[in-house]
Amino acid sequence: MMILNSPELGTHTRALVSFPHDKHADGIDCNRCHHDFDIFGANKGGDARKCSECHTAKASANNPVPLMKAFHLQCKGCHETMQKKGKTGQPLMCGQCHKK
Template sequence: MKYMTTLLAAALTLALAAPLALGQEDVMTLSSAEQGLKDRPPVVFSHAKHSDIYDCTACHHEYDKFMANQGGGEAKCSECHQPSATAKNPTPLTLAFHQQCKSCHLKLIQMKAPQTGPIMCGDCHRAGVPAAPQAKEAKKK
């Protein structure tokens, strides 16, 4: 009985902690304004769809001095990549998104994968697409 109680307590703790550990919204809006872009609509991005398929370190990365991906936390891209290049991080935010997303989508196309992602501007930056829920909440504040 003692073993069963401990097991149930551990399972309950994991069930309650899992959503906190994942921390990302299922669908998020990548703000063009945050990137310094005024002529493109924001991108609605399905984090859930990507995280079901790919390891977090595919996008969330930190590089060592040999440019090997050491993983990374749950930081937003904009926490390291600024709208303009800096001495500390020479890859501006827009270029970081374009390199990361388009290069992966192009690899899928080259592999003739059954599902690939968009590579053209208008396929991601779509006018009239409703913003993700957290973006709507941020506008209200």
């Protein structure tokens, strides 16, 4: 189990997220999360770096998707896709991941 904690974001206003990496790694291609997009938006794959090694806290010309948005787009986006495919049980609401 990983605890998603990025000091780059400063003081967290919600509880940290416990992320079952093994559960996800068993059923999802690594490149889905550990991605590297080219200038055309194609996923070229990536290595096992942390999100914060590419995404910084604030958006910039070199970092169009800031870290917190990257987390939420990645996790919630995938969970929404799974739900649309009929697979239920993925957390979608803030409190389902950010548990007190």
